[in-house]
Amino acid sequence: MSVRLLLFIAGCASGPGTGSGDTENTGTEDSATTSALRDLVVDYGALEGGEVRFFSPVYEIPPYTDVTWCAIGTWTGATMGVTQLLPHQGDFGHHLQLNALNDLPDAPADGEFLPCEDLGELDGGNLYRPAESLRGGQVVGGLPDGMAMYLPTGQRWIMQSHYINTTADRLRVQDAIDAQTLAADAVGEWVAAFVMGTDALEIGSGRVAVRSECIWDAEAHFLSFSAHMHDHGVAFLFEMDQGGGWQTLYETAVWEDSWANAPETLLFEKGAFPVAVGDRFAVTCTWENDSGETLRFPSEMCNVQGLFYSSQSNYTCNVTEPERL
Numbered sequence: 001m002s003v004r005l006l007l008f009i010a011g012c013a014s015g016p017g018t019g020s021g022d023t024e025n026t027g028t029e030d031s032a033t034t035s036a037l038r039d040l041v042v043d044y045g046a047l048e049g050g051e052v053r054f055f056s057p058v059y060e061i062p063p064y065t066d067v068t069w070c071a072i073g074t075w076t077g078a079t080m081g082v083t084q085l086l087p088h089q090g091d092f093g094h095h096l097q098l099n100a101l102n103d104l105p106d107a108p109a110d111g112e113f114l115p116c117e118d119l120g121e122l123d124g125g126n127l128y129r130p131a132e133s134l135r136g137g138q139v140v141g142g143l144p145d146g147m148a149m150y151l152p153t154g155q156r157w158i159m160q161s162h163y164i165n166t167t168a169d170r171l172r173v174q175d176a177i178d179a180q181t182l183a184a185d186a187v188g189e190w191v192a193a194f195v196m197g198t199d200a201l202e203i204g205s206g207r208v209a210v211r212s213e214c215i216w217d218a219e220a221h222f223l224s225f226s227a228h229m230h231d232h233g234v235a236f237l238f239e240m241d242q243g244g245g246w247q248t249l250y251e252t253a254v255w256e257d258s259w260a261n262a263p264e265t266l267l268f269e270k271g272a273f274p275v276a277v278g279d280r281f282a283v284t285c286t287w288e289n290d291s292g293e294t295l296r297f298p299s300e301m302c303n304v305q306g307l308f309y310s311s312q313s314n315y316t317c318n319v320t321e322p323e324r325l
Contacts, residue, residue: 035063038169040090044176052077054098054159055176057113061092061165068298070116070123071159072101072108081148081182081190088176094162094261096175100124100314101156116160123158124314143223143307144270146188150312151181162298189270191223194315197283197303198322203232203295209286209325210302214317215278222273225250225306226265231257232295235286238304242279250304275308281317284325 037060047053056071087096101107102124108114116123143149161175198212227236233255239246250266285302289295302322308315 036169037172038167039172040092041172041174042088042090044088044178047178048180050181052179052181053176054157054179056159056161056174058172058174059113061163061171061173063165063168063170066162066164066299068116068160068162070099070114070119071161072112072114073110073157073159075151075153075155075157077153079150079152079184081184081187082151082179083143083148083182084180086178086180088178089161090163090171090173090175092163092165092167092171093173093175094164095160096162096177097160098177099158099160101158103156107156116158119158123160124316143191144189146186147191147223147270147309148182148187149191149193149307151179152312189309190312191307191309192311192314193305194225194308194317195303195305196281196317197228197285197301198319199297199301200318200320200322201295201297201300201302203287203289203300205289205292207234207286207288209235209284210322211282211284211325212302212317212319212322214281214283214319216275216281217277217315218311219277220275220308220311221271222268222275223270223307223309224265224267225304226263227252227259228263228301228303228305229255229285229287230260230300232287232289232291232300233260233285234288235284237282237284239282239284240279241282242276246282270309 041058044053044055054071054073056069059069061067085098089096100123101119102122104122107122108119159175159177161173163171163173165171196212196214198210201210225238227238227250229236235253236251236255237248238250240249241247252264281304283302283304287295287300
């Protein structure tokens with residue numbers, strides 16, 4: 001059955017067109033009242049059987065800005081599994097992801113649309129990740145049959161939309177994420193997301209490298225992982241120590257700009273990559289900062305993101321004091 005989640009009404013948010021909040025100026029900003037409007041809103045098409053759709057309001061992005069806005073909602077349908085995610089984002093979109101909302105007393109209400117920096121500790125990190133990789137425009141991978149990510153009734157969520165508008169125009173956009181689903185009683189193994197790295201970035205001029213160590217806390221198997229940095233990245237290293245010393249899992253001495261949006265993703269067959277309680281992981285990022293400014297999160301990032309099983313809960317390791325190399 002096709003289900004359309006009418007969670008937001010176009011134009012209901014007053015904040016996005018103002019350029020206030022979680023924005024970073026990337027050039028000489030034209031006045032929002034005199035710049036041209038570029039309409040990037042499109043029809044994302046009909047849903048297929050078993051799909052649901054999460055989407056943002058229609059909103060505007062001011063000229064020459066780096067903005068990250070968050071839409072808030074609650075899943076009110078039956079508990080089910082998510083087998084695939086397909087994010088839809090307009091030109092100049094950097095990323096679009098579905099995060100968990102920590103339902104604390106000061107959590108925003110459903111339907112609110114606000115700068116993501118206002119959420120602070122309310123942002124519980126990745127709720128789901130796409131179970132596929134885009135390589136050369138071709139979809140590769142996907143969850144094995146009978147595996148799905150956990151979507152319980154009452155799950156509060158955040159849709160995080162990041163755009164970098166490098167033009168003199170205002171951009172009119174609306175984002176959506178389509179999720180393919182599976183009935184809970186048809187799920188054989190639950191899959192969860194993991195993130196390892198650090199948001200505590202102070203990247204000064206020149207070449208800068210930081211290293212973050214994490215300790216795994218459950219018996220599990222990896223299904224995929226990918227590295228994540230932005231445009232100033234030049235090298236990345238992901239290592240593992242299962243008691244016999246550090247081993248390289250992924251390393252590149254050349255960072256392609258396109259990997260900020262579509263990173264190389266390593267995919268593993270079911271059962272091929274076991275991990276255990278106490279296994280150690282290290283993420284090392286290197287940047288060349290020629291911007292003339294100190295770079296911080298989210299202008300730059302440093303993490304590994306992936307999927308593992310069996311778990312209904314995500315794993316997040318955000319190192320607050322990474323080692324500077």
